[in-house]
Amino acid sequence: MTTATHPDARSGQRGPDKFSARRRELATATLKTLAELGYARTSLREIAQNSAFSHGVLHYYFRDKLDLIAEAVRIYEDLCVTRYDEAVASATTADELRRDFSSMFVATLRADSSLHRLWYDLRNQTRYEESLRDEVREIELRRTEMIWNVVHRFCELRGAPARMTRQLVYVAFDGIFQQGLDDLLNGADPEMTGARDLLDEVFAAL
Template identity: 80%
Template sequence: MTTATRPDARSGLRGPDKFAARRRELATATLVTLAELGYARTSLREIAQNSAFSHGVLHYYFRDKLDLVAEAVRIFEDMCVTRYDEAVATSTTAEQLRHEFSTMFVATLRSDSALHRLWYDLRNQTRYEASLRDEVSEIESRRTDMIWKVVSRYCELRGEPARVSRHLVYLTLDGIFQQGLDRLLDGSDPELTHARALLDEAFDAI
C-alpha cells in the first residue's frame, strides 16, 4: 500500500463510504493544481506530476479528468453556496445587505479567481460532455438558490417584492461575475470597477 492510500486504513470507513471519502480527499488535495492548470491543459498524469499522488492512485479513484474536475468543483461549490449566509442573517437594512454582498462578491473574484475559472471551464465542457450535465445542473441550481436567498431578503428589507424572477436574477449576476472574472484575469479591469458598477445597476433594477 502506498503512502497516498494510508488515510483509508485509519478512517474506519468501509465499502462505498470509504471509496467516496477517498475520492473527496484526493479531489480536495488536487483542487489548487486543477485551478492553476485549468481544464484544457490537464490530464490525470499532469495532475499527478503536480501533486503528491501517483497517476495510478488518481486513475483508480477517478475514471478520467472530467470525473476528478467535477468532484473538485463540487467540493469548492459546497463552500461557495454558504458564502453570503451570514450577511443575509445579520443585515438589518437593505443597504447593509447590498453592501455586504457586493463586498464579498468582489472579494471572492479576487481571492478565488483560479477556482472560479475552473468552474466556468467545467460548465463550458457540458456542451461536449453529456456525462457532466447532471452535476453542473445541480451546482447551477444551488447557485441560483444562493443568489435568490440574498435578493429575496434584500427585497424583504426594502418592503418591496422583487421585480424580476429568481432565474433572471441568477443569470444577470452570474453574467456580471463571469465578465468581471474575465476582465480581472486579462488585466483590463484589475480593480473590478466595471463589475461593481454593473452590480449596482442590477440591484437598482431588482
C-alpha cells in the same frame, strides 16, 4: 463467478463510504493544481506530476479527468454556496446587504479567481461532454438558490417584492461575475469598478 471484494471492505470498514471519503480527499488535495492547469491542459498524469499522488492512485479513484474535475468543483461549490449567508443574516437594511454582498462578491473574485475560472471552464465543457451535464446542472441550481436568498432578503428589507424572476436574477448576477472574472484575469479592470457598478444597477432594477 466470484465477486471481487473491494480492499476497503476487507479492512472491516464500510467500503463505499471509505471510497467516497478518499475520492473527496484526493479531489480536495488536487484542487489547486486543477485550477492552475485548467480543463484543456489537465490529464490525470499531469495532475499526478503536479501533486503528491501517483497516476495509479488517481486512476483508481477516478474514471478520468472529467470525474476528478467534477468532484473537485462540487467540493468547492459546497463551500461557495454559503459565502453570502453571513451578510444575509446580519444585514438590518437593504442598503447594508447590498454593500456587504458587493464587497464579498468582489473579494471572492480576487481571492479565488483560478477556482472560478475552473468552474466556467467545466461549465463550457458541457456543450461537448454529456456526462458532465447533470453535475453542472445541480451546481447551477444551488448557485441560483444562493443568489435568490440574497435578493429575497434584500427585497424583504426594502419592503417591496422583486421585479425579476429567480432565473433572471441568477443570469444577471452570474453574467456580472463572469465578466468581472474575465476583466480581472486580463487586467482590464483590476479594481472591479465595472462589476461594482453593474451590481448597483441590478439591485436598483430589482
